Amino acid sequence: MPIYLDNNATTQVHPRVATVIEAYLRSPGGNPSSDHAAGREAAAAVARARGQVAALLGCDATEIVFTGSGSESNNLALKGVAYAHRDKGRHLVISATEHPAVTAPARFLEREGWELTVVPVGGDGRVRPGDVARALRRDTVLVSIMHSNNETGVMNPVVPIAALCHARGVLFHIDAAQSVGKVPIHVLDDAIDLLTVAGHKMGAPKGVGALFVRAGVPLEPVIHGAGHEGGRRAGTENVAYIAGLGEACALALERGLATFATQVRPLRDRLHELLVAGIPGLELNGHLTDRLPNTLNVSVPGALGREVLDTCAEVEASTGSACHEGEDSPSGVLLAMGLSPERALGALRLTLGIQTTAGDIDRAAAALLMAVDAHLG
Ligand SMILES: Cc1ncc(COP(=O)(O)O)c(C=O)c1O
Structure with a gap:
């Protein structure tokens, strides 16, 4: 079995989550809007999950x-806020390293007449609150920065950014x-208005x-229809998967939010040490400490990350670079941090999960070192 180190791409469905989903798929499966026993059972499942997600986020x-x-969720946040506030202003702020799920709706709004400011990040990958403060205008309606x-x-300094947005009346x-589920977030303490899961x-x-x-934040739906989700997102609820998401949130809370970090960070750091010891000049991409505990992004000097992974069947991971018609293009995130295209093309993104073991790390490191040796000779 290959070692799966691509948990930022997707995670395995937790067995307890799978059990909950299966139970709902096998149940009579009423529509949560129906006023009979099967409908009420479905509505109760959605309500329970809503409570579980809210408990994890503190709302x-x-x-x-x-x-x-x-x-x-990102589309609903950006377009929903923009359309609901278009009489107040038409200016939005995002950062240079956002996921396409934020960048693309922001660019869509730009084509529709909104103005967009993209704030830079430092060499450590973090947005600087001062840059956000300078980007704010009288007509700014929303700042969207990834956690x-x-x-x-x-990880970005979201608490000071939230404070300066609120001081200027910006969402x-x-x-x-x-x-x-990986690190603690409390939306009320951190003064967040909208948050994507x-x-x-x-x-x-x-x-x-x-x-x-946040209660009271006006939002125009992206999907119009009947009044599901308090009129904010139409469509009959996916009861089984919603119940599964609720269970995943309950699991994260039960495990204790600090546990993910205490379990996974030492393994991530061990992987880093083993790679540093075996690959001369290996460079860490991103802030040393203000980083998710499961994520390691390193560049192998003189190598192409994609080619290293292509010859390392034992490890499932990713690079961040994209391949179009046989040509590799470097990750836009790493370029935005000021890295050279060569260093960005040498990147490996290795992301651990709660199921990753010390044995996995030792095997993965040995396999990656062999693959790098084969490339660099
Ligand atoms: C930071 C970030 N935002 C948004 C998304 C999009 O989530 P989904 O795959 O559920 O659409 C991803 C997925 O890779 C992500 O990493």
Whole structure:
């Protein structure tokens, strides 16, 4: 079995989550809007899951909107806030390392007449609050900054950014697709207005997500229809997957949010040490400490990350670079941090999960070192 070190791409469905989903798939399966026993059972399952997601984020259950993915949550946050506030202003702020699920709706809004400011990141991958402060204008309606980056794991200083947005009456959205379940986030303490959750990054299946929308924040739906999700997202609820996302949140809370870090970080750091010891000049991409505990992004000097992984069947991981018609193009995230194209093309993104063992790390390091040796000779 290859060693799976691509948990930022997606995680395995946790067995307890799978059991919950299966139970709902095998149940009579009423429509949560129907007023009979099967419908009420489905509505109760959705309500329970809403409470479980809210408990993990530290908000009220009414502030959770279930969606079909992290991408949909981001689209709803950006377009929903922009359209609901278009009479107040038409200026948005994002960062240079956002996931395409934020960048693309922001660019769409730009084509529709909104103005967009993209704030840079430092060499450590972090957004600087001062840059956000300078980007704010009288007509700014929303700032959207990711909590942690999917490629480098770098975590942004969202609390000071939230404070400066609020001081200027600007709403603040964070894309926390990679952070929820891995590191503690409390939306009320951290003064977040909107927050994206992606189920498949935290032990639930692909195709379910959630958006926290602080009570009182006006939001235009992206999917119009009947009044599901408090009129914020139409569509009959995916009861089984919503129940699964709720269970994944309950699991994260039960495990204790600090446990993910205490279990996974030492393994991630051991992998880093083994690679540093075997690969001269190996470079870490992103902040040394303000990083998700499961994420290691390193560049192998003189090698192409994709070619290293292509010859290393024992390890399933990714690079961040894209391949178009046989040509590798470096990761935009790493370029935005000021890395050279050569260093960005040498990147390997190795991301651990709660199931990763010390044995996995030793085997993965040995296999990667052999693959690098084969390349560099
Ligand atoms: C930071 C970030 N935001 C959003 C998404 C999109 O989530 P989904 O795959 O559920 O659409 C991802 C997925 O890779 C992500 O890493």
